[in-house]
Amino acid sequence: xxxxxxxxxxxxxxxxxxxxxxxxxxxxxxxxxxxxxxxxxxxxxxxxxxxxxxxxxxxxxxxxxxxxxxxxxxxxxxxxxxxxxxxxxxxxxxxxxxxxxxxxxxxxxxxxxxxxxxxxxxxxxxxxxxxxxxxxxxxxxxxxxxxxxxxxxxxxxxxxxxxxxxxxxxxxxxxxxxxxxxxxxxxxxxxxxxxxxxxxxxxxxxxxxxxxxxxxxxxxxxxxxxxxxxxxxxxxxxxxxxxxxxxxxxxxxxxxxxxxxxxxxxxxxxxxxxxxxxxxxxxxxxxxxxxxxxxxxxxxxxxxxxxxxxxxxxxxxxxxxxxxxxxxxxxxxxxxxxxxxxxxxxxxxxxxxxxxxxxxxxxxxxxxxxxxxxxxxxxxxxxxxxxxxxxxxxxxxxxxxxxxxxxxxxxxxxxxxxxxxxxxxxx
RNA sequence: GGAGAGGUGGCCGAGUGGUCGAAGGCAGCUGCCUGCUAAGCAGUUGUAGGGGUGACUCUACCGGGGGUUCGAAUCCCCCCCUCUCCGCCA
Numbered sequence: 001x002x003x004x005x006x007x008x009x010x011x012x013x014x015x016x017x018x019x020x021x022x023x024x025x026x027x028x029x030x031x032x033x034x035x036x037x038x039x040x041x042x043x044x045x046x047x048x049x050x051x052x053x054x055x056x057x058x059x060x061x062x063x064x065x066x067x068x069x070x071x072x073x074x075x076x077x078x079x080x081x082x083x084x085x086x087x088x089x090x091x092x093x094x095x096x097x098x099x100x101x102x103x104x105x106x107x108x109x110x111x112x113x114x115x116x117x118x119x120x121x122x123x124x125x126x127x128x129x130x131x132x133x134x135x136x137x138x139x140x141x142x143x144x145x146x147x148x149x150x151x152x153x154x155x156x157x158x159x160x161x162x163x164x165x166x167x168x169x170x171x172x173x174x175x176x177x178x179x180x181x182x183x184x185x186x187x188x189x190x191x192x193x194x195x196x197x198x199x200x201x202x203x204x205x206x207x208x209x210x211x212x213x214x215x216x217x218x219x220x221x222x223x224x225x226x227x228x229x230x231x232x233x234x235x236x237x238x239x240x241x242x243x244x245x246x247x248x249x250x251x252x253x254x255x256x257x258x259x260x261x262x263x264x265x266x267x268x269x270x271x272x273x274x275x276x277x278x279x280x281x282x283x284x285x286x287x288x289x290x291x292x293x294x295x296x297x298x299x300x301x302x303x304x305x306x307x308x309x310x311x312x313x314x315x316x317x318x319x320x321x322x323x324x325x326x327x328x329x330x331x332x333x334x335x336x337x338x339x340x341x342x343x344x345x346x347x348x349x350x351x352x353x354x355x356x357x358x359x360x361x362x363x364x365x366x367x368x369x370x371x372x373x374x375x376x377x378x379x380x381x382x383x384x385x386x387x388x389x390x391x392x393x394x395x396x397x398x399x400x401x402x403x404x405x406x407x408x409x410x411x412x413x414x415x416x417x418x419x420x421x422x423x424x425x426x427x
Numbered sequence: 428g429g430a431g432a433g434g435u436g437g438c439c440g441a442g443u444g445g446u447c448g449a450a451g452g453c454a455g456c457u458g459c460c461u462g463c464u465a466a467g468c469a470g471u472u473g474u475a476g477g478g479g480u481g482a483c484u485c486u487a488c489c490g491g492g493g494g495u496u497c498g499a500a501u502c503c504c505c506c507c508c509u510c511u512c513c514g515c516c517a
Binding site: 038041042044045046048049051052054055056057058059060062063068069071072073074075076078079243375 | 444476477478486496
């Protein structure tokens with residue numbers, strides 16, 4: 001959520017910045033609504049002041065045994081007036097709040113301007129696309145042939161966009177989770193969190209998934225709970241409605257969770273394989289930082305995510321998302337894209353964002369700058385470190401051998417009981 | 428699921444229809460005092476939103492939402508959460 005005072009004073013600037021995102025943002029209704037609110041507020045507050053004063057007077061009169069029925073009758077009217085004005089004000093504030101909650105964050109000045117992903121800028125590349133002496137196959141084909149991935153079974157159980165891993169496939173997924181968490185906790189200084197996988201709507205409102213993107217969330221029927229679309233939601237909201245002490249910042253959390261997404265509107269996209277599923281695993285990195293440090297922390301978070309790919313020796317590149325491509329809540333986002341040889345392309349495997357105070361304002365996450373200082377909103381950041389399923393895809397494709405087996409990346413072997421090569425699962 | 432108890436400021440904890448943003452204590456801050464430490468004395472310390480250039484001022488906030496009343500932390504209704512006991516369960 002944007003700062004209403006800032007919006008009030010910089011309406012044109014805000015409109016211009018929002019429009020670089022590509023949508024058409026109509027802020028004309030805002031000023032009228034805002035003025036109406038302040039007008040109502042002024043009127044109702046002066047009536048309340050009067051009521052408070054007169055009520056005290058009534059108390060005094062009664063104590064002295066005098067008659068107060070005349071002013072009491074008068075106040076009854078004032079009270080009714082307050083009631084109706086209060087109702088009008090509440091309606092106005094709801095409208096204003098809904099409007100503000102529906103506005104996306106302002107892109108940071110460093111974000112490249114552009115409409116589509118074509119306009120994203122490549123920041124750097126690491127490694128070189130894997131070379132093969134044969135034509136590399138696509139991950140579904142390899143893993144299915146090895147018997148470690150069974151889409152038919154998943155479809156039987158749950159339909160399209162679900163997966164089922166078996167044997168070394170399941171072990172590989174589990175090892176990746178463990179590997180990532182271990183590095184982030186022991187080497188990068190993150191505290192591991194294992195949060196609930198279902199959250200209340202307030203949590204989704206806090207991070208920005210609601211109210212606008214409810215159609216992509218799985219809601220529990222008959223209950224005010226949602227399956228989390230990312231660990232960002234529960235982990236960021238850990239500190240909702242809190243005032244953190246400066247000494248604690250930055251706070252760094254990492255969490256493994258499954259993620260559940262309806263993928264509404266992505267029909268026909270990535271229908272095959274493990275790339276786009278209704279349920280996938282992810283290790284997330286979340287930070288709470290001061291406004292002064294948040295962009296340094298973003299670089300650090302990005303490096304922490306990159307480190308996983310370096311250890312796994314998977315080629316990747318970093319992309320600075322343009323204004324038209326960053327998400328609703330983000331002020332700036334870097335994507336990490338891993339090389340997938342079968343498609344001869346880089347595919348997103350992580351998204352690292354600084355949300356500045358956008359989520360903090362919604363969720364009420366503040367910190368006390370110094371002794372005596374007023375609480376300020378923190379900056380929140382998060383990024384995948386990494387999407388586990390897509391990492392598995394990258395390993396299967398980049399480490400495939402001509403005979404259809406998969407070499408296990410060296411860094412991962414300790415997490416897989418020393419296994420060096422995945423061969424056909426016999427059972 | 429059944430039965431009880433409770434949710435008050437950073438924390439502990441009083442409170443009752445009216446002068447209660449809320450006693451008292453702790454913690455914090457500021458002075459004073461003491462050779463240091465400790466103690467002592469005095470003052471001060473919440474959040475949000477309006478108005479004003481400003482000193483300042485008003486409104487709201489005692490788990491949340493409704494209601495009664497001239498007036499609600501206090502009375503009534505609904506909901507949420509925590510704790511204890513019973514049942515059930517991984």
